[in-house]
Amino acid sequence: MPEFARSPFPRTRMRRLRAKPFSRDLNREHRLHANDFILPMFVIEGEHCTEDVASMPGVKRYSIDLLCDEAASAHALGIPAVALFPVVSSERKSL
Numbered sequence: 001m002p003e004f005a006r007s008p009f010p011r012t013r014m015r016r017l018r019a020k021p022f023s024r025d026l027n028r029e030h031r032l033h034a035n036d037f038i039l040p041m042f043v044i045e046g047e048h049c050t051e052d053v054a055s056m057p058g059v060k061r062y063s064i065d066l067l068c069d070e071a072a073s074a075h076a077l078g079i080p081a082v083a084l085f086p087v088v089s090s091e092r093k094s095l
Helices: 021-027 064-076
Strands: 038-044 050-052 060-063 081-086
Touching (some): 038 064, 064 081
Parallel strands (some): 038 060
Antiparallel strands (some): 050 060
């Protein structure tokens, strides 16, 4: 019988780190939670106004007063950060 046929390797699989569900959870690499996200928010001038973003269905631009409420809602859901993207009119832009 050839030497490789008596080898225990094909019959023994080393699963020390994956034997029990608790161990698998500790070693899992890909797990997403709400605290892993940053919510992009789009800011417009004015008060008490929102606009839909045509190129992104379901996404809105908020005035600053409404933006605070939306950020608080995101924080209540466990999202720890927001990224603000202001919409600046072309008259106010330089260069």
